Amino acid sequence: MNIKKIWEFLIGSFRLTLKGNWAYHSWMAFLAVLMVSGGFAYWRQFTEGLIVTNMRDQVSWAFYIGNFTFLVGVAAAAVLLVIPAYVYNWKPIREIAIFGELLAISAIVMCLLFVTVDIGQPSRALELLPFIGSLNVPSSLLGWDVLVLNGYLVLNAMIVGHFLYKAYFKKPYNKNFVVPLLLFSIPAAISIHTVTAFVYNGMAARPFWNASILAPRFIASALCSGPAIMLILFQILRKTTHIRIRKEAISKIAELMAYAMFLNLFLFGVEIFKEYYSNTSHLVHTKYLYTGLHGHTALVPFAWISLIFSVVAFMLFLVPKTRMNMVTLNLGCILIYAGVYIEKGLALVIPGMTPDTLGEIYEYIPTWIEIRVGAGIFAIGFMVFTLLCKVAIPLLHDTLADPVAPGA
Amino acid sequence: MKTTDDRPKIDRRSFLAGGTAAMGAIAAGVTGASAGFIEDLLHKNFKEISPDRMQRIVREMEQEYTEKYGKNVTVSTKGAQQGVLFGYGLDLSRCIGCRRCVYGCVNENNQSRDPQIHWIRVLEMDKSKGINLEESNPYYNPETVPEEDSFYMPVACQQCRNAPCIKVCPVEATWQEADGIVVVDYDHCIGCRCCMSACPYGARHFNWAEPELAAESVNPDMHYLGNRPRPNGVVEKCTFCIQRVRNGKYPACVEICPVGARKFGNLLDEADEMRVLMRKKRVFVLKEDLNTQPKFYYFYAT
């Protein structure tokens, strides 16, 4: 590896992203529009302050941090491909495992952006860097989270970079380099979840979060939502490119998702039992979410939609017939995605803070500014993913179109 | 790396001053100022800044505020005294819910008037329910207080010995001083609001917009870690009036309370009124189950 070759690889990759059909260019233009709109919205927030959001002292974390939490889950879901691909050496999934890593990179980029737009002094974000800044580890869980998320980003970027770089020069990838990294990405993925869950979990002031079941629930729900996106993306890639994704790979992923769904619903039930049966003053948060409190019901419809979606999707994935059928499979994926998005994005952060620690109910709903900033960040994430696919698919064409991986 | 923050003028000024001085240092072999330059680059928090540099920062800060508000502003960095641990007492049987403490605090501590920030929140409680946060009302607004069926519970930072807000901060921008006051460095806080999630007493407040503070209402006696004006996007909280209590005065809320419901003193001094109070009355703390160990005690004198 020398500088000249890296340069050549980067230029070549860049060229690959320029070529594309009509659909590709309009998709990119659409994303660009969202990004510009988000950029303007963020500019207003940057100049006027977070007052342009609907967060206030009572609900001081909300939409941004919720999205962040959801996306950490998506990022970690790559493991669901890496484990069968590299631990069990199952070829149909190994061929496509790279997409899990691409998705992980895009999701982490979005995570970091969501944290950045949430902080009041973004110009001081460098303080969060280890050594250079004044990162408060081991005491602060958010400090840890910054570390593990960046670590996970670097890890996946190294893996993907290596695969693509070698493929660009038509060389086999270096197993001794990349397989340990892949294996290491499994505990790393679990750790980004666990640490993110601990950020909430560690706060005794918020009984809704201060439950040990939080981290396991994070993992269970992420193993549903991440693969759900992946399956939808696979279908799209199958339609729009030449890559081959075997049906058995898809149904295997769907089967794993069914287990994860079961676990997620089970843990949910366990929590509901504990809350309602013990019926302490801490129940108010769960009540606010599912039945509303003193006439405040902003989240109630979402909470039920999320629950119904998750149950229906679980049924669809449980029954082999609907799991194999592409129509019901896609439907299930969309339901799961929406269900978990609501669960992590809205129904975790906001009820945790409603009522606030002194019992006040401030009903939060995001402003348009927040939604536009959020949409802009999602657009960036999708663009990163699209560009990465645009480079990876032609380079890895041999692998993707042919079951024998280079060097395998 | 880190030279921009919310005292743009100051930092740019000291950056330039440091920069020129550093060049001068190379020429003339003066080392003091070049050390300042390096410190400018590696942004340090209050505790780590060297005395020399602190002096410079404070001088520039005073100049800036004096110009801005047209008053002779002093910014103190006075540290904790040996053998002092501040504690607070609040007599629930006396409090009439008039909220004079709330506004006394706002005036003393230069809180933003728009959006309004109040470090003290007075909760109206129903006598028939006892202390019940869920049922409390912070927005009560009758013609006259106190009302027959209500009693009132003011809540501000409880100055926890075991403060959950401190450990969650990802950049060490908040800590407990030796005299027990939990402070925030407004030049270091990144505004992530972790501490607000962690505080069980709603005591931390965020500057959601550029705070509005009219020149005529500014209190010019400031402390670096207390009531100096805050920028947009950082967290602030009650400091027991650090600028007053470290100079032997009572907090503003203690002085202004018309019924003498508020007590303050040194918990390490047996003869102090706080210790006498704790021996003579029975005190309790809010949410004792969370083991935050507040230094803010409630009691019923009658």
Ligand code: SF4
């Ligand atoms: S009351 Fe809240 S802000 Fe004050 S020390 Fe305790 S946790 Fe920190």
Ligand code: SF4
């Ligand atoms: S808001 Fe400021 S003081 Fe609070 S945790 Fe974040 S950086 Fe620390």
